[in-house]
């Protein structure tokens with residue numbers, strides 16, 4: 001809430017968001033949206049369709065809680081896998097040397113040229129998904145899935161790990177082999193470290 005107050009003060013004082021990063025910049029963008037929506041829809045502040053401070057606070061909190069630990073364990077596991085598979089680390093280094101060189105850092109535009117690095121990331125997300133059982137979901141309607149009746153109100157967990165380890169789909173599923181993703185068009189339902197469809201991770205592009 002303090003971040004929101006600071007950003008609101010800056011908006012009134014300087015008519016611009018603070019030059020900053022992270023949660024303050026997210027607050028600035030969301031406050032801008034709040035003002036635009038209120039203007040566009042002539043919304044009465046505090047009514048049900050308002051983009052309230054409480055909602056902005058909630059969005060920032062959920063982004064921080066859902067985005068930090070998942071990214072952290074993903075990087076940690078990837079580093080551990082690389083240190084335990086030095087031949088993969090060497091191949092990744094060779095790709096970086098060839099595509100980026102040694103006198104600059106990787107930038108966002110150059111990422112598409114790093115296909116082996118992408119394979120390593122896919123392999124990590126597949127082998128050790130950060131949320132192996134996704135997030136529990138409560139069904140809002142009665143469903144029938146594969147012959148099973150799922151009554152409304154049932155809490156469902158999706159076993160991502162079991163989907164990824166299915167030996168009928170994946171060859172040698174327990175080994176770390178980034179090469180398996182080379183030129184592979186994966187069916188979206190077979191690789192689901194970010195979940196699927198409506199409730200899937202909105203931060204997957206950022207991650």
Ligand code: HEM
Pocket residue numbers: 062063064066067068070071074129130131134135136193194195196198199200201202203204206207
């Ligand atoms: C490697 C990094 C990440 C992984 C593996 C990951 C994975 C996931 C998974 C599995 C879910 C639950 C999907 C479901 O219930 O079906 C989720 C939800 C979510 N993620 Fe991520 N995530 C990552 C990074 C991020 C980042 C960077 C952000 C935002 C800055 C973010 C924001 C969210 C939010 C807001 C939700 C809740 C969506 C909802 O309940 O509707 N995630 N994430």
